[in-house]
Amino acid sequence: MKKSKSLIFLLFLSVFSLISCEEEEDDTSWDCANGTCVEVFSSFGLFSSRSNCESECGGSNNTLGKVSFYTQSDLGCGNITVFLQGVGSDVITGFYPNGFSGCDQNANANFNVPKGSYTYTAECDGYTWPERTITVGNCTGVQLTN
Numbered sequence: 001m002k003k004s005k006s007l008i009f010l011l012f013l014s015v016f017s018l019i020s021c022e023e024e025e026d027d028t029s030w031d032c033a034n035g036t037c038v039e040v041f042s043s044f045g046l047f048s049s050r051s052n053c054e055s056e057c058g059g060s061n062n063t064l065g066k067v068s069f070y071t072q073s074d075l076g077c078g079n080i081t082v083f084l085q086g087v088g089s090d091v092i093t094g095f096y097p098n099g100f101s102g103c104d105q106n107a108n109a110n111f112n113v114p115k116g117s118y119t120y121t122a123e124c125d126g127y128t129w130p131e132r133t134i135t136v137g138n139c140t141g142v143q144l145t146n
Contacts, residue, residue, distance in 0.1 A: 065115035065136040066103040069122065071095040075146050077124035082109035082144075085119040092122075092144070100141035111136075 069082045073095050080092040094107030104110050109122075115136050122129040127146055134142055 063114050065138055067111050067136045067140040068103040069109040069142045071144050072097055077127050080122050080124040082122045084111050087111055087113055103139040
């Protein structure tokens, strides 16, 4: 009985070792955050490898741009959710009465994306902005009005 328990235990260890040695599917991708490559544990990153990210994220070959959506006044409909085609969404939580104050301001809806053309829509309580196309450069500001 003792030998059969030992054999079962050894068999279990062998099977467990084989299972744990199997190669897992790699869903890692990379995104650029403030000039630094960040590993994303999903397939939703902008770059499939760290070297691609590093070549695009910093230096003179930087093809990443920023777009920042803002308002100059309280539009009376609460926070505004901006949807950027193929990227996702972010929320405008405040306004800048003196106009665009630069990319990455806390109250803006901010996106770091490869430079190029994108469509966006936005919505808040009781109002929807129609789909429009913008061109993203180094730092592009988009003012929403109603």
